[in-house]
Amino acid sequence: MSEDISARLGRLSPEIQSIMGVYALYWKLEETFDCIETDLSHPECHMLIKLDQPKRMGVLAADMLSVPSTITATADSLEKAGYLTRERDPEDRRAWLLVLTKQGEEARNMLVSEAGELFHRASGLNAEETAEFARLARKIRDNVLKTGIPEGLTK
Amino acid sequence: MSEDISARLGRLSPEIQSIMGVYALYWKLEETFDCIETDLSHPECHMLIKLDQPKRMGVLAADMLSVPSTITATADSLEKAGYLTRERDPEDRRAWLLVLTKQGEEARNMLVSEAGELFHRASGLNAEETAEFARLARKIRDNVLKTGIPEGLTK
DNA sequence: GCCATATACTTCAATTTTTGAACTATTCAA
């Protein structure tokens, strides 16, 4: 009776199958974050991973489909712990750029490489399938950002 | 400068691209849940969608990579609102089966069809790409469940 | 059959995370 799950899922629409797969993977990835670096919370990990380069808080909010006050809270704790600093955006002095410190860079590198390994284990996909999945995932992300970000905040 | 995002993402490893795509889609889907049915919380929506047939709470916990007390809380509120009932599992009288009521079925059908439409809009994928994404997502989900569920709880 | 141990779920208080509304500072456009 162990094959029931996938058999039943096979009868669902591709959209629902996709959603369930995405949820399963998301939850698995979140769960595994717990095992990596103890002093970082999930929102902190998310923010670190997003900060491949200095970004405005508003951009992060749009990117994480979150709300400004949430970003403020996460940025506060990362700043306090020494992972990033706030710098005024010279192009718009209302805005802050979040810039990783050396320590932040290192933590991010660790997270990113761990996450890669983690995806591999959690998904069970081979290299070719991963490449194909990545292609579609990139397309999806582009579309989400395009439709999700209110204005031209794509910096 | 609007193409920066995807251009930069293109240089990341396929695993990280996949993860970022999955996160973007997950967050987008969550965000859109807010717009659908007002009297259901996110965990309630998740649980409803999972209940394509009666399931034990422990199975749901494993499936949602969550903890028993969380499942109890969500089941309580869904039961109280009339979406499901608890029935003792005849095969193991310690366990409860969560069974959708008529109202629960209807809410689930609505959610599932909305979610399908939603995936379509959020992802921007065409039918062929959706099918391919679904195939990989199914594979991923199988793997996550296989490695994530402690024992033989695959009912 | 009986006991010790394991399992399925519940309870509840504490923690973590997210939110919305009111606020400050800066920009933009007329």
Added chain:
DNA sequence: TTGAATAGTTCAAAAATTGAAGTATATGGC
């Protein structure tokens, strides 16, 4: 120059999650 919009902050409240201790049932060895 002024009024409206935007970027981010503050803070108190709401939502979600957790872990530890508890109840009831099952299971395996004796």
